Amino acid sequence: MRTNCTFSGSGGQGSALLAKLICQGAMKQGLQVVMTQTYGIEQRGGDSTGYVVVSDSRIGNPLVENDADVSVALSPTIYEGCLDGSAVGGLVLANSSLITETREREGVKQVLIPASDIAVELGSVKCANIVMLGAVLEATKVLEFATVEEVLRDLMGAKKPALLEMNLKALEKGRALYLSAAE
Amino acid sequence: MQELAKIYGETLLLDKKFSYCPGCGHGIVTRLVAEAIEAFGIRKRTVSVVGIGCGGFSHHYMEIDAIEAMHGRAPAVAVGYKIAKPENIVYTYQGDGDCSAIGLAELLHTANRGIPVTCFMINNNLFGMTGGQMSPATLEGQVTSTTPKGRDVHQHGYPLRVPEMMADMRGAKYVAREAVYDAKSIRKAASSVRKALDCQMKGLGFSFVEFIVPCPTGLRLSVSDSYKWNKEKMVEYFKPQVFKNEMEQNDEN
Amino acid sequence: MKAKNKKHVICGERCKSCGLCVEACPKNTLAIGQTLNGQGYNIVEQIRPEDCVLCGLCRIVCPDVAIGVVESD
Amino acid sequence: MVVRRNVIRYSLAVDEKKRSNLKTIASESYMKSETLFLKNAQTFAEAMVRCGVRYHFAYPITPATEVMKHTSVILPQYGGRMVQMESELAVANALAGCACTGTLGATSTSGPGMSLMQETISYMAGGELPCIMLDAMRVGPGDGDIVGAQSNYFQATRGGGHGDYRVIVLAPASGQEIVDIMPEAVKLAYTYRTPVLFVIDGVTCTMTESANFPEPHDYASEFDTSSWAFTGTGDHPKRYLLTGSYTHSQGEELNNHLLAKYERIKEEEQRWEEIQVDDADVVLVAFGIHGRMGQDLVSNMRADGKKVGLIRPISLWPFPDKAFEKLPESVKSMLVVEMNHGQMLDDVRLAVNGRLPVHFLGKTGGDMPLCTLAEMTAKINTLL
CATH class of the missing domain: 3.40.50.970 (Thiamin diphosphate (ThDP)-binding fold, Pyr/PP domains)
Structure with missing residues (x-):
């Protein structure tokens, strides 16, 4: 079973971290992962995309070639790319706090999540990516929630308990949002 | 020969005749290096990294391990060697073409790096083995096979003074220029060879000695005249001196 | 103290008749001789061994390790 | 991490x-x-x-x-x-x-x-x-x-x-x-x-x-x-x-x-990996990332009933000539895919020594500096 994921956002929105968290979780569950990132000037701002392939067997093609099973679009600038890069039958999760104009694409399901607004409510706009992560997990079941919570604890638990608390809430909120939005 | 072996001990292989031309300054410097190795008793753990050119033969006359490096790269080889085997003594033996033309970058960075290796640059101010072409150290106006009308500094730049550059490098702890035009200068040169090796044995840092030597063949002079020319012309521009000796103050640390 | 026994030696096979020792000798005891060695060079020889002061300068200047003063007990 | x-x-x-x-x-x-x-x-x-x-x-x-x-x-x-x-x-x-x-x-x-x-x-x-x-x-x-x-x-x-x-x-x-x-x-x-x-x-x-x-x-x-x-x-x-x-x-x-x-x-010391070459009509030859993608290509195309095999050289020198010595009769042609304009191609042609046509697909530079699975699949479809 193989899942292709695309996580996109503007620099600083944490799309790369989102990709890494999925990878860490997958490894905890004994799955194989490959992460690729776009080249170029992204390190200095601009758009950034992390591609992740998760599989329970040896990964052949390590690339996501316009066949993403799930895409996260955090900013409007990469929304079009996410939609076009989705597989038929794929899912696009769009950050509706920032992406106000959307369009339909045949065979691609879209779910709008106001991730940035929710993140601000939870205490920091920076956890919008984690809100999205909650939605991804609920939508794809690619990983167990408990695994990702453990990854977050490993990452920030001991040193930053308040941050952990906020991110765990964000994760949960993302899940709930997806459930209600997808209905 | 047996008799002379009493002076030179085990390092110098007297049964191998030097292949240098008659009067070549390499013979003197090769002997001085061998004498110092013998005197320090470090023969068994000394490795010579030789450059390309006549100096490349120098190791054949000594009972020590040797590495013939690519043209100009001997200092980098010495650095890699010393890092992997710091207990051994490593010195490079290079001509002025090898050391200051093609290999200047490696030499300067090795000096600056300060890893305790020793570089000996034998400056006969031309490319000897390939038939007396201009080297960076060729004097202004000097006729060589590639400067038939004499070195034109506007075209070829100026004679390059190497130890002057290295004296400024903090990694270098002993830097000197010596000559071999008479017995007195040879004695001084012998002292610098010993100090340079001692500097490495004490692990203080990089050490370097340039030797101004004649190449009678390349200069197209008699042996006697080539030494006179060295004493008068070369030494005037390339003044023998100890540029840096930080061995004492380092001893206290 | 027992005096060292010094002896002037020439290794003819190594000599390349460059003449540096001849010039360096303060007592003019050396000269390029007529005998050829295996390499085809005229071997340097002591022309006035009685004047040699065993100073060893010839050894120091020789580029071919062909000449010198050897000490023995 | x-x-x-x-x-x-x-x-x-x-x-x-x-x-x-x-x-x-x-x-x-x-x-x-x-x-x-x-x-x-x-x-x-x-x-x-x-x-x-x-x-x-x-x-x-x-x-x-x-x-x-x-x-x-x-x-x-x-x-x-x-x-x-x-x-x-x-x-x-x-x-x-x-x-x-x-x-x-x-x-x-x-x-x-x-x-x-x-x-x-x-x-x-x-x-x-x-x-x-x-x-x-x-x-x-x-x-x-x-x-x-x-x-x-x-x-x-x-x-x-x-x-x-x-x-x-x-x-x-x-x-x-x-x-x-x-x-x-x-x-x-x-x-x-x-x-x-x-x-x-x-x-x-x-x-x-x-x-x-x-x-x-x-x-x-x-x-x-x-x-x-x-x-x-x-x-x-x-x-x-x-x-x-x-x-x-x-x-x-x-x-x-x-x-x-x-x-x-x-x-x-010849090293290579081969997948389903035994009855293949077309054999893909690729090293590195294209070879890795070839695993998926073979299984995808086989699922569609297309007989494709893969030879993935692991040692490039020595080139795995031996992998090409015993190719089955079924193989009609080969496709070499590289992230260049055809370099390993020469070695494959030498190994095949004129016995079979050897085709090439290559790409170098650009935002997507390699051939995608879709491009490789399309090319093989023209050879079947």
């Missing part, structure tokens, strides 16, 4: 006793197998250190720089060090100096750096000095671009340097394969006393993936180098690495000796 480790300082001044202590500390802390999530360039670094490489000489160049960044952190814990040199010329020669002591060193670079090292690689091949090298291939010629490519196949397998020599060239296709093949690389380097060059495209190098590392094992120290290393005349008569001042007969002798060695390597 890299496991955080305490850095132990190591300098040349450290005496032998302290050095051996350092090794003990390192071995106690890290004597375990673990799964790590690393960029493949880091995986290369981690794998070589775990297999006994203690000295890494390098000069920054994208995308190989990750290797030196990683070794600069981990090597000190193993009693070794990463040495940043002033140029790739110096890197290669320091590596040669290190090898002269019988110690296995490594370097990592990319195209332009590789070109600068060629003189010394030729030298090390002639001097029979072992080492491990990585060429994280990017697009050339000239400075080129930092995007990944496979444009150095010729340089790697034909020898970019002068003289009649070869180096063993390995092309692992994934992080896990880098880990799995590294012990082999160390053994090859010492057994044949030769540089061993890894060529991995820059896309694979910058990719992050999970890899299972076995317990660290110092394979390098298992080889006795005392019969040839230039460690000083303490326990052997004078030895010297002769590259320039040999006689004509010595030169011929050296070349004949190398030739015999290379023939032995060709006979014994």
